[in-house]
Amino acid sequence: MSWIHVQHHPSLSPSNPPPPRLAAAAATNSKYANFSQIPSWVSLKSTSSSFVKTTPPLQQGRVENLHLVSLSKQGKLKEARVFLEQMDEAGVYVTPHSYESLLETCRNLRSLAEGRYIHDRMRRRTVKNPSGFLENCVLRMYCDCGSLVDAQTMFDEMAERNLGSWVVIMSAYAEAGFFDKSFWLFSDMLVLGIEPTSMIYTGLLKCLVNPSLVEIGRQLHSRVIRSGLSSNVAINTALCNMYVKCGWFEGAKLVFDQMDEKDSVAWTGLMVGYTQAGKPEDALDLFVKMVMEGVKLDQYVFSIVLKACAGFEDLNLGRQIHSYIVKLGLETDVSVGTPLVDFYVKCVNFEYACRAFERISEPSDVSWSAMICGFSQIGKFDESIKIFKSLRNNSLVLNSFIYTSIFQACSALADFNLGAQAHADAVKRSLISHLYGDSALVSMYSKCGRLDYATQAFESIAAPDTVAWTAIISGNAHHGNASEALRLFRTMQDCGVRPNVVTFVAVLTACSHSGLVVEAKHYMDTMRSQYLVDPTIDHFNCMIGIYSRAGLLQEAYELIKSMPFDPDKTSWKCLLGGCWTHKNLELGEIGAANLLQLDPEDTAAYVLLFNLYASSGKWEEAAGVRKMMTEKNLKKELSCSWITVKGKVHRFLVGDKHHPQTEEIYSKLEEFDQTLMNNENGLLTEEDDVSYTFPERKQQLLVHSERLAMAFGLISTPTNTPIIIFKNLRACEDCHEFAKHLSDISGRRIVIRDACRFHHFLSGQCSCNDYW
Template sequence: MLISSHSCLLLLDKCSTLLQLKQAHAQLITLGLARHAIASGRVVAVCALSCFPGGLDYAYSVFNDCRMPNSFMWNHLIRAHVQLKDHDRALLLFNSMRRRGFRPDQHTFPFAIQACFSQSMLRIGMALQGCVVSAGYERDVYVVNALVGMYGGCGVVGAARQVFDETPERDLPLWNIMIRAYVSSGSVCMARKLFDEMPERNVISWSCMIDGCVRHGLYKEALGLFHEMLVMEEAKPNEVTLSSVLSACGRLGALEHGEWVHAYIGKFGMKIDVVLGTALIDMYAKCGSIERAESVFCGLKCRDVMTWSAMISGLAMHGHDGKCLQLFSLMQREGVRPNAVTFVGVLCACGHVGLVGEGRHYFDSMWEEFGISPLIQHYGCMVDLYSRAGLVDKAYEVIKNMPIEPDVLIWGSLLSGCRTSGNIEMAELASRKVIELDPLNSGAYVLLSNIYAKSGRWDDVKSIRRVMEEKGINKTPGCSLVELDGVVYEFFAGDDSHPISMEIHSMLEEIMRRLRMIGYVENTAEVALNLNEEGKEHALLVHSEKLAVAFCFVSTPPRTPIRIVKNLRICVDCHLAFKLMSGEFDREIVIRDCNRFHHFKNGSCSCRDYW
């Protein structure tokens, strides 16, 4: 029994396999509608936009068989290629459509313009804008949205803003697209200005603005926006919003904020999927609570490669090399194939504890076992691994044999390793390379200066300082962050601007007095200044992490754990002082420096003095 043509058309939309779709199409053929424009158009549309293997090929066979194809068919074929990222083919279809006498409409242009969302396609996108104006669609909301998105994607934010400003009727998606264009170009201030002018906002608006702040290092501002979002109640945060907020918490080491977000997810019954789960794992790991990260990981029913990689990287940061490598093996046994990100975590784990042979094995296995070509990050891990182990010659061999040009981070890793080994000749070579690539890089000058100072070469130290002054290069100040009662406090080296600065310094002096009584002696070799011993001791006393710890001693009850995030590598003197503090005052002190975590407890450190 034959079914009606209307029923056949409805069946097309419900097909879940290509076979079902072909069967419905066969019914249309039997009804004599196979070459009818509407019926054929629906078949092409369903095939083109489906994920059926061979669906697009079948769409073309129907399209070519149609005696009178219409714009609807062309539009869906163009759209299908845009969704497949086959932008060249999409534009070829657009040109073919015009050559065959079909007039692009308000549905055609948005798809064609979306094929130009890259710098290399900018000229074609500009030409398309000319076509839009000629066709009279320059005020169509969908076409305008596509144009603003195209210019934003190409990094031409001025042209995007011009189209935006020339549009009299702007819908909410257009505002969001313009904000995203500013954010992508790094103009977060302009994005915020436009955001504040919006007549209405939705969750996409807030998420885009929060994510923009996170991507450009404005973590406090991201948390401020999130709290503003909750107060204004214009939109409810979704998984995307919360993932960005958790990322900001992780970067700041704001554990209390992160725990609050986790509780918010539970309160509103949001499902912790792989996206939120991965974000929570990363946040807890970066905030120093690796146990909570493991708890979230174990509680996830579904894990993808990024979830495994986040847990592996977290364990590596905390120096849990055994657990990290065991998890890497378990990941493979469970059928999850590691990617480039996974191997960065594995190689970091080897580097943090000096597993040179193991690191080499994992590096070689990337290509040999998994077909992954090492990226510059992986070479950086190997340079770091050898440098930390004092094998700077081997590290230099890695650099010389790299198939890609070494960057600042590669040479910086070698330079940092020279500080440990005292290899001045290699340090001078590495610092020259860093400065060639980044003439204003203060770290290269400071590290080389520290190496000279450690060797007592004070004339060379003065020479470097003089060059820095002449070039206007300032040393990156040591900065430490502490979260207390939901507020993130910043401390800089030598800082006395805090409202309770006198109490902080008084507490710090008392702490150091107690430490000296149990044998602590300042490691003045760490001071790269030609001062007398008293001056060097004072310079060590006011390091940002020591001020942050003293603040916590003043502001929290005894035995309360302390968590600090520092922007630079922790120095040898502070490392020794914190080990002694943790035992003398029965305080767990967790420091995240620019390289890794240090958990100080009962007079020892989790890094086992290898960092």
């Protein structure tokens, strides 16, 4: 809630914040009086001076009341209270307008205590109050502050209720879901012979928001007809919206079609309904009709039409509507510009999104969050974070969507430091979106190598949904805790949460990393029949990977041939990977051939095939593969490893000597020199550069990037913390052995995240049991 307060603070206007210097200047020019500016000759202490005595009594409190209103508009209720007491002491009259302003602030800030105080002092003195206006303000204050009990007491005690009083309390009950209460009041009204106005009806109708309430809606509708209000635009619009929200589109259409007077509001409401019901095409049809009937188009119309468009991801259609928006000069409007940005982001056209954003005159937090999303989508997570930081530094309004995006960005960058800070920050501002933010956090901590934090985050979710369960299952899967992942999968079902497509990917991933062939096959076979989830190619690829890794290469190949999908790159790569591990040249050649047909530039395919030939002693073929690579001028992905120490990322390449502590790192590595494994067969690892000759490669092995990172971790982090290293490619066998050994001698816990999973090394053992 805290950020809402900011919105009411004039000098921190959310949409267009002046830089600090300007803000200070603006404050002194503020249209509201500032206490320090009140000249001493009218200030409270001088009420006894001869000048004031000659001024008429009402005139006397003008500046004080102005100051009071100023304080309340700035949300300074505590100060206002002190000032009120000073005014009392000085015998200065508080005007109805001041009370109105104070009550409004109490409402906006949901400050029941201050509201009660104001009400209390109003009762203790005579306030000039024409037609019970102020009493309705108090009533609304109680309703908006959530105290229906106080509101009811007030209502019962009111000497002079007017229609406004009825509207306020009935709407409040309806909004809070106490429909019986509001309908009792409704019948009270009728009994008292008070004829309900359109306000009464619209107040009630707008609270009927789900299908279970449609009957009440129909009854109200019939009363509307009987009371002769059926041509009232506001009521008809409200009826139409009510039926839409209650899911009765036929009813909505009926009301809509017989309206003889329809403005853009009525059209908008119907379009909202269609869009929310997943019928964007109907919404667009309505838009076309609107245009043909010449209805005036406003920013609301375009915001919903753009949302409908985003559902289609039809760039062309959106461009046409965009040009319409430009013609009408509405592109600078934040409520048109923002959905426009979002539309382009959804169409994966970030350039257009940027241009649309630039045109918005006063971007809101929603506009910024659309941009953050856009940057993340094109992989520019640093840019997302940059925006986030600058919004924060400028005290602009942040929201839970933004935090969710930041958690995602930190996941992708595996930035534990920033992620944990953003987490704490979001907690302080209570801006963690239920389920959305929670799941993103689970995933973030898991991807940062902290499954312990991920588990904590998961356990703090009151009622995890499918996505949240999937996140924690997937986390355990990637950290190699297959049995825990499968246990969670069962618990999830015991909790009545149903697994979906992604959940099964996570479950199969868990099996895959632990070689649970039988279990995987069981889930594969039952996911459709028992769980009603149709397997996708991702599931088949997981299964192919599981067979291949387990050495069941024939089974893997049969599955590729028999599965109901055309095999893709991943399918063949899984097979090829298994063929390399289990030295099956025949199937390996088939895998490589198919893979290279789908992607002739796939470096990993060449490396695997090269190794496969080399290990079978087929040097000529191996040389051929290498020649092909050189001919194609294939630049393989540069291998690197990184480690974060004190918030700073240290990145290493093979044989890197750029680090300022290079000497220490290399001498640390030499300490472990004798533990090096023999790699006499001259095989390539993914890390190696193929253009090197054999002796150089062997030399390279000693200084693989992850070893440099490990050595640096060893000398620069406290001994009681795990050394967490990330690398962009798969762990090479030799370095894996090295890490095991290092964990044994140093007693340190080492965590390495390679391209496909986490390895936890402790006391000479790896959590993957050498199966990866």
